[in-house]
Amino acid sequence: xxxxxxxxxVGQTIALLPILSDxxxxxxxxxxxxxxxxxxxxxxxxxxxxxxxxxxxxxxxxGRGEGVLTAGGKDIDVTLLPLxxxxxxEATAFLVVAxxxxxxxxxxxxxxxxxx
Numbered sequence: 498x499x500x501x502x503x504x505x506x507v508g509q510t511i512a513l514l515p516i517l518s519d520x521x522x523x524x525x526x527x528x529x530x531x532x533x534x535x536x537x538x539x540x541x542x543x544x545x546x547x548x549x550x551x552x553x554x555x556x557x558x559x560g561r562g563e564g565v566l567t568a569g570g571k572d573i574d575v576t577l578l579p580l581x582x583x584x585x586x587e588a589t590a591f592l593v594v595a596x597x598x599x600x601x602x603x604x605x606x607x608x609x610x611x612x613x
Contacts, residue, residue: 503562503577507596511603512588513556513566516574526571533568535609537587542608549606553594556601564601 503511515534520527527538533554535542558564558577566573578584595602 503579505558505577505593505596505601507593509593510580510590511593512578512580512584512590513575513603513605514578514585514588515566516563516576523571525569526573529568529571529573532607532609533566533573533605534587534589536589538609540609545608549608551592551604551606553602553604554591556603558599558601560599564599566603 505511513534515530515537517530517537530538531540555567556564556575556577557567562577564575564577566575578588580590589605589608591603591605593601594604
């Protein structure tokens with residue numbers, strides 16, 4: 498996916514979209530994908546029974562629109578997108594809470610469920 502550079506700042510809401518290839522053989526990475534990007538892996542998102550708790554994740558980005566999200570000790574290649582009307586529905590929204598060079602800390606809610 499060809500992306501344009503995203504201007505990032507603390508307090509901005511962005512969308513992250515995983516870069517998927519063939520089914521991932523790593524069950525832990527698959528689990529993180531199911532939790533953070535349920536729409537991208539074909540899962541339905543149901544309303545939570547209780548108020549979900551946001552978590553903070555690390556992203557190292559390349560300055561051009563792609564990066565690596567670290568969740569649960571696993572690295573997930575992602576595309577960083579502005580959150581607007583053109584954002585694909587499979588993307589998940591995150592809030593930028595810290596920015597230092599190309600290292601980001603983002604806060605988001607794991608909307609997916611997994612039978613783990």
